[in-house]
Amino acid sequence: MTRTVRARALVLGIAAALTLAACGGSDTASAPSGGKGLEKTTIKVGALPIPDPAALYIANAKGFFKAEGLTVEPVLIQGGAAALPQIKNGALDISHTNYVSTFLAASKGEKIKVVGDVYQAAPNTFNLMVTKDSPLNSVADLKGKTVLVNTLKNIGTLTVEATLKVAGLTKDDVKFVEKPFPDMANALSTGQGDAAWMTEPFITATQSQSGFRKLADTMSGQTADLPIAAWMATDEWVQKNPKTLAAFQRAIAKAQQLVANDRKEVEAVLGQYTKIDAKTASVITLGTFPTSLNATRLQRVADLMLEYKYIESPLDVKTILVGASG
CATH class of the missing domain: 3.40.190.10 (Periplasmic binding protein-like II)
Incomplete structure (x- = not known):
């Protein structure tokens, strides 16, 4: 477990990637809006009770969302597949998800987008x-x-x-x-x-x-080092709420950068949405947090899914990534 201690600090850097690369439009890079012009000022965001989405809670605790004019309400979910119906029916605006469930849904014609990278595996995670x-x-x-x-x-x-x-x-x-x-x-x-x-x-x-x-x-x-988790939204939501999405991305990117450089920030929020105690939080093994939404790296997941027959034909992940590189 201890050999990935260094990776723990990287865990939250992942979320930074989603902000910078997720939306890909001019809104993403624009200055904080303070809520001006946002299509929605309150959004519900799904998150599993695991370390991956720690930046979500840090952004709330540090007031990063508030500075953008956003009220973000975290909603605990049990898996990316379970979140899909909730973002489709509007119960969630954005959700933490895993790439396999997301790519599988996309291969079946679901109109969804990956709007940011969240987490990548490391040994013993x-x-x-x-x-x-x-x-x-x-x-x-x-x-x-x-x-x-x-x-x-x-x-x-x-x-x-x-x-x-x-x-x-x-x-x-x-x-x-x-x-x-x-x-x-x-x-x-x-x-x-x-x-x-x-x-x-x-x-x-x-x-x-x-x-x-x-x-x-x-x-x-x-x-090894397989991409694990992302932030997901529907095509329709992304198109209707570009400024809200950009505000979310800016705030969570700031939080991710913070925790990428200080593991203690991650440990401090884990108790808010998991049952983990402080002692355990200080020794858990964490993966890494990518800082860009890279199509080449994520294509690896889709190709693995094809090999194991999770999907019937090749999937070009670029078609569902917003603001990706590579």
Whole structure:
């Protein structure tokens, strides 16, 4: 865990990328509006209870959104796929999402856009975990077993499949079952699953509190440094609210730059939207936070999805990225 301590500080730099690259229009680079001319002054933003969206809470705490004339109301969600119906029906304006769920939806014709990069994997940030007394000692032992993931057909199942492949197994050799991250520890302990795909702070918390063991790091080899999360909105929302989006991006970019240089800022807000205590927050392993929305780097995710048949034909990610480079 400790070898990625340096990466933790980078976690929030990711969000900076979304602001600078997300919108791509003149509104994105313009000066703070103080609320003048914004199409909406109050927006609801979905976020999972994990470190990725820490900049969202920092921007609120530091008054960065307020300076833009925005009131941002964070809404806890359980996965990017679960957020899609909410941004489509207007319950959410923008949402934290994972690239696999987003690219899968886009491949099926959903009119959505990625408006910023959020998080990228690092070693031991997304692990397959088992209980301390589990008979499983290798990925090969998962044959015929149940694996818990927060959402089906998402970044979790894809990276687990890649991990299974190395062990000579396929997705058909295991059973995937959905379980929200906060409920996974209890589910494993009560026999509802044999292994769970976890991220921080749940990896560290279950190790320290329940003695859980790492079965495998799902972000290695083919999936090393894989882009994980983004900010997502509908095409319609982006077109109708360019100034609001730009204001959001400016504020969250400022927060991301701040936390990219000070891990303590991340630790300070984790307790606001997760159940993690300060001691655990100080030792969790964090991924990195890209500072640009790079099409070439993100294409890697879509290509991996094609290989594992998550999508039926190639997807050019540039078609759904707003303000991307590369």
